[in-house]
Amino acid sequence: MERNYILFDTPARELLYPFTHTRPVAACRTGILTIAEKWEYWLNASISHLTVPYLQRKYPLKKNETVPAVFVDGSILPDEALVRAIHELEPGQGLYKDNELVANVTPGNELDAEPLERKEYLGAVSRIRMPWDFFLLNDQAIRSDFELLTKGRVSAPISETNKVTAPERIFLEEGAVVEHSILNASTGPIYVGRNAEIMEGCLIRGALALGEKAVLKMGSKVYGATTLGPGSIGGGEIKNVVMFGHSNKGHDGYLGDTVIGEWCNLGANATSSNLKNNASTVKVWIEAYKRTEPAGLKCGLLMGDYSRCGIGALLNTGTVIGVSCNIFGGSLPPKFIPSFSWGGAAGLEPYRLKQAMRDAGMWMQFKGRQMEEVDREILQTLFTILGE
Numbered sequence: 478m479e480r481n482y483i484l485f486d487t488p489a490r491e492l493l494y495p496f497t498h499t500r501p502v503a504a505c506r507t508g509i510l511t512i513a514e515k516w517e518y519w520l521n522a523s524i525s526h527l528t529v530p531y532l533q534r535k536y537p538l539k540k541n542e543t544v545p546a547v548f549v550d551g552s553i554l555p556d557e558a559l560v561r562a563i564h565e566l567e568p569g570q571g572l573y574k575d576n577e578l579v580a581n582v583t584p585g586n587e588l589d590a591e592p593l594e595r596k597e598y599l600g601a602v603s604r605i606r607m608p609w610d611f612f613l614l615n616d617q618a619i620r621s622d623f624e625l626l627t628k629g630r631v632s633a634p635i636s637e638t639n640k641v642t643a644p645e646r647i648f649l650e651e652g653a654v655v656e657h658s659i660l661n662a663s664t665g666p667i668y669v670g671r672n673a674e675i676m677e678g679c680l681i682r683g684a685l686a687l688g689e690k691a692v693l694k695m696g697s698k699v700y701g702a703t704t705l706g707p708g709s710i711g712g713g714e715i716k717n718v719v720m721f722g723h724s725n726k727g728h729d730g731y732l733g734d735t736v737i738g739e740w741c742n743l744g745a746n747a748t749s750s751n752l753k754n755n756a757s758t759v760k761v762w763i764e765a766y767k768r769t770e771p772a773g774l775k776c777g778l779l780m781g782d783y784s785r786c787g788i789g790a791l792l793n794t795g796t797v798i799g800v801s802c803n804i805f806g807g808s809l810p811p812k813f814i815p816s817f818s819w820g821g822a823a824g825l826e827p828y829r830l831k832q833a834m835r836d837a838g839m840w841m842q843f844k845g846r847q848m849e850e851v852d853r854e855i856l857q858t859l860f861t862i863l864g865e
Contacts, residue, residue, distance in 0.1 A: 480582075481541040482520055484513055484551035485527040491765035493552075493608055495781025495799045495816060496721070496738055498859055501528040501536050503551030506706050506721045507611045508618025509626060509668055509686040512551060518625050519555040526551070531858040535851045548581045554603040554618060562598055569593040574602045608779050608797075609761070609772045611719045611736045616665060616702035619684040623648065623666040635660075646683065653687075665702060694727055701733070708844055716751075718777075723844050735777035738800075740840050744788035751777035753794050761795040762813035781816060783837040783856075790821075800859060801833045816863055830860045 484503040491497070496505055503513040503526060516524050525539035526532075527548070545568045553559070563580045566572055571581040571592025579598055583590040603614055626648075633649040635641060638657045646662035649655065652672035658679040660667055665684025669675065673687040682700040687693065691705040694712035701717030708723040715726070716733035724737045728745035735749060752775050753759060759776040760769035772795060780798040787805035798804060799816030806821030819828040834856060838848040 479544045481544050481546045482522055482524045483527050483546055483548050484516060484524050485548050486551055492763060494764040496608065498800050498816065499782045499855055501526045501532060501551055502605060504536060506704065507615050507719060508704065509622035512554060515555050519560045531855060535855060546583050550579055552605045553579060558600045570596055572596050572598050574598045608736060609776050612717050612734055615704055615719055616684050619686050619702050620666060623668050688722060733777050734775040737780045738782040740783045740837065741780050742785040744786060744790060746788060747786050747790040749778040749792040750794040751775045759795040762797050801828060801837055801856065803828060817860055
């Protein structure tokens with residue numbers, strides 16, 4: 478039966494700032510794919526988004542009055558059992574896990590229709606609840622996406638210049654270039670996307686996901702489940718990192734247990750701490766709560782879209798940098814840097830919107846893309862909301 482699949486945001490999306498300031502939850506990446514892309518693969522159908530109004534133009538809601546609408550919580554990662562349970566739902570039925578709505582089937586486009594019948598899902602559900610979940614769930618997500626994307630397919634040849642362990646768990650898409658590196662997939666799969674490149678001398682311990690046209694610079698050391706989204710560049714020492722896409726950490730310096738949005742840049746020798754000296758729990762500022770929350774023993778940098786830090790930047794354990802920030806200086810800046818900030822340890826100033834727009838657009842142009850009017854509208858609206 479044809480159905481209209483819609484991934485919806487709940488108010489809990491606010492707990493995922495700064496990443497959901499500029500996108501719905503389902504447009505975030507963990508593993509090889511974004512959450513939305515995962516659902517499209519599993520459902521073999523296109524999806525649309527139901528999110529806050531200022532994001533809706535870029536991530537439109539598609540209506541279809543002639544078929545039932547299936548609303549799925551966009552923070553949930555799909556798997557075979559869950560998709561099967563959603564397929565079995567009839568109009569008027571809702572699927573719940575621990576009293577939280579997972580999916581709801583409504584006739585036509587009755588967006589606010591309450592389920593007439595509740596069905597409890599007995600299986601496990603993987604859900605992105607807090608910002609550090611993107612890297613905590615990344616190993617599981619890479620493995621799941623790897624099986625999804627490579628099933629029944631044959632990898633492009635792996636060059637004999639490489640030293641390889643478990644080659645059956647390494648997949649190179651068309652145009653991928655990997656030479657003179659060590660690839661150990663015994664600890665997790667290694668996926669190298671279309672036209673991506675691993676330069677000479679890299680030491681890689683899976684799981685690893687490189688998106689289309691992503692690059693690992695010469696001599697990089699990568700371990701822990703790491704994702705470099707499309708167009709991203711990695712270098713130096715990288716451990717358990719998720720870059721959504723089009724971001725750079727191209728030089729030496731350490732980055733661990735970290736989430737980086739899109740269109741970000743870390744200057745040469747920028748380094749982030751991910752473990753406190755006394756090995757106590759890392760506390761991270763949650764913007765929506767206006768307080769810190771425990772994130773476990775390890776949490777590094779959480780950086781929103783369009784933000785940058787200069788050469789030699791030192792970032793404390795659990796630092797949160799909002800959207801469109803420019804951070805510089807060799808001393809530790811505050812652990813929470815609000816969106817549209819400029820400065821560092823010596824003090825922060827507001828990043829004026831005109832200059833923020835200009836610099837974001839220049840960075841996108843440097844990465845081969847033009848900023849679209851809808852992106853400008855999102856930044857304009859976000860600037861206004863946060864300034865209220």
